[in-house]
Each structure stands twice: as C-alpha cells, then as structure tokens.
Amino acid sequence: MLDAARAEFVERGYEATSVRGVARRAGVDPGTVRHWFADKSRLFTASLGMADVDPSVVVRAVVDGPVDRLGERLVRAVVEAWDADAGDTVRLVVPAVISDPGLRALLPQFLGAAVLGPIVRRLDVADARLRSSLVASQMAGVLMTRYLVPVEPLASQEPARVAALVGPTLQRYLVGELPG
Known part of the structure; x- marks a missing residue:
C-alpha cells in the first residue's frame, strides 16, 4: 500500500x-x-517513512489557544514532534525528499493542504500563501540547524526555549504587518 x-x-x-x-x-x-x-x-x-507523524495533531496543538501565541505553539509542536525520535526521522526523510524531484514537488502541496493551510485559514489573513511560505522557510531553517547540520546551542535547546526564541518571528509572519 x-x-x-x-x-x-x-x-x-x-x-x-x-x-x-x-x-x-x-x-x-x-x-x-x-x-x-x-x-x-x-x-x-x-x-515517506514517517508513520508516527500525525499532521492533524500538530495542527490541533497549534490552533487550540489564543491567536497571539500561535507562532510559539507552532514551533513547539513541530520541534516536539521531531524530537520524539531525537530527529532521526528528519535526518532520513529530508534528504530523501530533496533528492527525489517528485517528492520535492509534493512537499509544498502537503504542507499547504494538511499543516499550514488549516492554520492560516483560521486567521483569515491577506497574503495567506506568502505567509505560509515565510513560516515554512523559517521552520525549514530550524529543522536544518537542529537536526541535519546541528548548530549549537540551538540544536540542544529544549523545545519550549526554541519556541520562545523563534515563535515571535513566526507570529509576525502569520498575523503581523508585512512590508509592502
């Protein structure tokens, strides 16, 4: 199957x-x-080999709660999901997706439909696609520097600390004023 x-x-x-x-x-x-x-x-x-990852759990963890902490909840939910196996899944899946053009084209569709789309739709903001791509770029950087090419001290920070540090940037991308 x-x-x-x-x-x-x-x-x-x-x-x-x-x-x-x-x-x-x-x-x-x-x-x-x-x-x-x-x-x-x-x-x-x-x-993709990520049977233990349930996108709906991440989305629920993010959208449940006040909008003013959405960015922080998103970072925390993603980092906690990938920390569950110490980042092993990220280290296996990301290179496989990057090296396969078909999967590489699928990832943005999946993220838009199953993860970022439901989060941004809750906000009913202008430029939803732009905002989603900004969030994805930031989270890709976090995943890269935490699991694939560990950059300290970010790589060893607790998920709550990473969320507190990176969350405000995602919050601005999600609901803040974007430059013209």
Whole structure:
C-alpha cells in the first residue's frame, strides 16, 4: 500500500490523490487503506517513512489557544514532534525528499493542504500563501540547524526555549504587518 501511495502522490500530486486511487493501485479495498491510515495526510506521511507523524495533531496543538501565541505553539509542536525520535526521522526523510524531484514537488502541496493551510485559514489573513511560505522557510531553517547540520546551542535547546526564541518571528509572519 505504501509503494502504491507514494507512486500515486508522485504522479497525481497531493491534492489529486485519493484513498480510492491508492487502493486501486495497490489491489486492495479502500476500507483496507482506511483501516491502516486514518486519512490522506497519515497515508502521505507513512509513505515517506514517517508513520508516527500525525499532521492533524500538530495542527490541533497549534490552533487550540489564543491567536497571539500561535507562532510559539507552532514551533513547539513541530520541534516536539521531531524530537520524539531525537530527529532521526528528519535526518532520513529530508534528504530523501530533496533528492527525489517528485517528492520535492509534493512537499509544498502537503504542507499547504494538511499543516499550514488549516492554520492560516483560521486567521483569515491577506497574503495567506506568502505567509505560509515565510513560516515554512523559517521552520525549514530550524529543522536544518537542529537536526541535519546541528548548530549549537540551538540544536540542544529544549523545545519550549526554541519556541520562545523563534515563535515571535513566526507570529509576525502569520498575523503581523508585512512590508509592502
């Protein structure tokens, strides 16, 4: 199923891929796919080798609470998710995605649909796509300097401390005034 899912995602894109299409390609009933993967985002993360990552948990952790601390909650949720296995998943998945043009094209679609999109939609702000890309760029830098090319002291900071340091920047990207 995971091979079929990965092939479907690469060929069709995140948005156009369906659980039914994955099931058809894998030669199984759609109920079988749904039995193992709660939704399309879980199927996608599992197809990348990140079966333990549930994007909806990250989104819930971020959107539950006051808007004025959204950036901090986002940083903390992401760092805590990747810290769960000491960053091993990041070190495996990121190079694989970067080296595969099909997966590289899928990642922005996935992030927009399953993670950043729901967060930014809650805010109902202008320039939502720009804001999402700014947030993604900042978080990519945090992931890179924390797990792939560890830069101290950021790499060893507690998630709450990283969130306190980086969160205000994300907060500005999410709801603050952007330069003209």
